[in-house]
Amino acid sequence: MDLERQFEQTVAADHRVEPRDWMPDGYRATLIRQIAQHAHSEIIGMQPEGNWISRAPSLRRKAVLLAKVQDEAGHGLYLYAAAETLGADRAELTEKLIEGRQKYSSIFNYPTLTYADVGVIGWLVDGAAICNQVPLCRTSYGPYARAMIRVCKEESFHQRQGYELLMTMMSGTRQQREMVQDSVNRWWWPSLMMFGPSDAESSNTEQSMVWRIKRHTNDELRQRFVDMSVPQAEKLGVTLPDPALVWNPDRGHHDFGEIDWTEFWQVVKGEGPCNAERIAHRRKAHEDGAWVREAATAYARKKEQAA
Amino acid sequence: MTKSSWPLYEVFVRGKRGLNHVHVGSLHAPDDEMALRNARDLYTRRNEGVSIWVVKAEAITASSPDEKDPFFAPSGDKVYRHPTFYAIPEDVPHL
Numbered sequence: 001m002d003l004e005r006q007f008e009q010t011v012a013a014d015h016r017v018e019p020r021d022w023m024p025d026g027y028r029a030t031l032i033r034q035i036a037q038h039a040h041s042e043i044i045g046m047q048p049e050g051n052w053i054s055r056a057p058s059l060r061r062k063a064v065l066l067a068k069v070q071d072e073a074g075h076g077l078y079l080y081a082a083a084e085t086l087g088a089d090r091a092e093l094t095e096k097l098i099e100g101r102q103k104y105s106s107i108f109n110y111p112t113l114t115y116a117d118v119g120v121i122g123w124l125v126d127g128a129a130i131c132n133q134v135p136l137c138r139t140s141y142g143p144y145a146r147a148m149i150r151v152c153k154e155e156s157f158h159q160r161q162g163y164e165l166l167m168t169m170m171s172g173t174r175q176q177r178e179m180v181q182d183s184v185n186r187w188w189w190p191s192l193m194m195f196g197p198s199d200a201e202s203s204n205t206e207q208s209m210v211w212r213i214k215r216h217t218n219d220e221l222r223q224r225f226v227d228m229s230v231p232q233a234e235k236l237g238v239t240l241p242d243p244a245l246v247w248n249p250d251r252g253h254h255d256f257g258e259i260d261w262t263e264f265w266q267v268v269k270g271e272g273p274c275n276a277e278r279i280a281h282r283r284k285a286h287e288d289g290a291w292v293r294e295a296a297t298a299y300a301r302k303k304e305q306a307a
Numbered sequence: 308m309t310k311s312s313w314p315l316y317e318v319f320v321r322g323k324r325g326l327n328h329v330h331v332g333s334l335h336a337p338d339d340e341m342a343l344r345n346a347r348d349l350y351t352r353r354n355e356g357v358s359i360w361v362v363k364a365e366a367i368t369a370s371s372p373d374e375k376d377p378f379f380a381p382s383g384d385k386v387y388r389h390p391t392f393y394a395i396p397e398d399v400p401h402l
Contacts, residue, residue, distance in 0.1 A: 020372045067352075074349055081333045084315070090335060147332070154353075296337035297312060303338065 011212050016142040019085040027211050030204065031141055032088045033102070034213065039079035040097045040104035044278050046072045048112040049121060057115065064161050065118060071154050078147040085143045098283040100270070107194050109272030116169060116176075116183035122162015124184070124191040124229065130155050131225045132195065140212035163232070170237050177237070184233070185241045192256075193264045195222040226254050315364040316342040318349075320356035328360050336361075 003022040010017060017023055046069050053069065056062035080090055096102040107125055112118065133155065136148040169176045196202060196218040208214040216224075226245070233240050244257035266272065313335040319328035331350045336342035342361040350356065370378050386392050395402055 018372065020369070022372075070352070074352065077334060077349055078332060084333070150332075293313070293337075296341065300338035300341075 011140050011210075014138075014140075014212070016145065017140050018142045026207070027213075028086050030208060030211070030213060031144065032083055032086050034208075035079050035083040035086075035144055036088065036093050036096070037103050037105075039076045039083060039093070040102060041108065042072045042076035042079060043097075044104045044108045044282060047278055047281055048108055048110070048274075049118055051112050052115055052118050055115070056118075061165070068122070068158055068161065071158065075151045075154070078150055079144075082141075082143040082147045086141075094286060098279060098286060100279060103268070104278075105194060106264070106267040106272060107190050108278060109267050109274045110186070110190050111274055113186070114179050114183060116166070116179040117187070119162045119165035119169065119180070120183040120187045122158050122160075123166055123232070124162075124187050125194070126155055126158040126162060127229065127232075128191045128194045128225050130159060131221050131228070135215040135221075138212075138215060144213075163236070166236055166238075180236075181238050184238045188241050189259065189263075190267075192222055192225070192259055193267075195219070195225065197261075197264070198259075223253055226256050230254055313337050316346070316361045317364050317367060318342075318346045319360040319362075320346075320350055321358040322355060323357055328358065331355075333364060 004024065007017070007021070007023055007027075010021070017027075049065060049072075050069050053062060053065050056065050080093060083093060084090055093102070097104070107128075112121070130152065133148055133152050137145055137152055139145045139148065166180055169180050199205060199217045199219045202218050205214060205217055209217070229240065230245070230247075242257045244255065246255050248255045267275070270276075315333055316336055317333050318331050320331045321328045334342065334345050334349055336345050339361065343359060346359050346361050351359065382388070
């Protein structure tokens, strides 16, 4: 049997493809692009929340936030490791990120203006990420699926700590409640944009569905997220900033307003509020850490020679 | 910009006493000791393990997926190695 047919049968039977199996070049390239983009998102995603570690209101909140940001670093590393099993070079991936040749999720190009943003990111941004990521636990490429299982387990803590933080603020002063509502107003639409362009505009979806890299379309996942978030918002006592948001009994889903696609494409193309800042920060961290990497290598070499 | 030349390590974690070490992923580290410390921080942040092995990926010898059929063929036709190969009357106890 020829290799391509064997590959297609493996995928169609819902079996996993493993690193040393033959795979079409396009499958490999698509996976490297998607996993790298995902890994970069985790690493860049440390910045907006890291912004609040030194100003967390209590030691408990600070410990939680530190643990969460450390998890994001861990998620990035699981994913970089998965990309490497496809032949990608780790150092090269970092270079591509800081040279702007590979993307990361646009959501992290929005600023975190108040502490309520830490809660809303946990609730909505991590909530949207979970919607995207749970189906990826069954993606056709084994190492990616296994990394996603670890990630999803940990994301559940992220979402719950965010929601709990918001519940605490909502039971506080009027100003605290307003702060939460303001934060929801700013993050709701960017969260919906996390699912990517609409199905009609998504160039990669069809092939990725055949290869079982993706299991659901962008619009399906976005709808699922809206339906999940509405009762959570009600319980919290906040209003989602969309006058068109209404339950549609015929569809059994919520209808919602049109995303501002002009803004979406602007941020994707690098003109979001924080694009330049995020990359500059990542580049600085990488370059400032160069001496540590070199020193550790030199030390390892010296020990090896002494042995 | 200098490229990282840290070798790749594969990480195996024993979830609890009595279980085998299981492969959980990989990481880069400058030497064995740092690989172990990095593995602890990366793969056991929530008590996922009581013991960790790290080994340089280049030290692993693996069977090739291309030849998996011929490689595992010797066991394919030896059904008599399985207990179900033997017909025993149902009323024989404890067998």
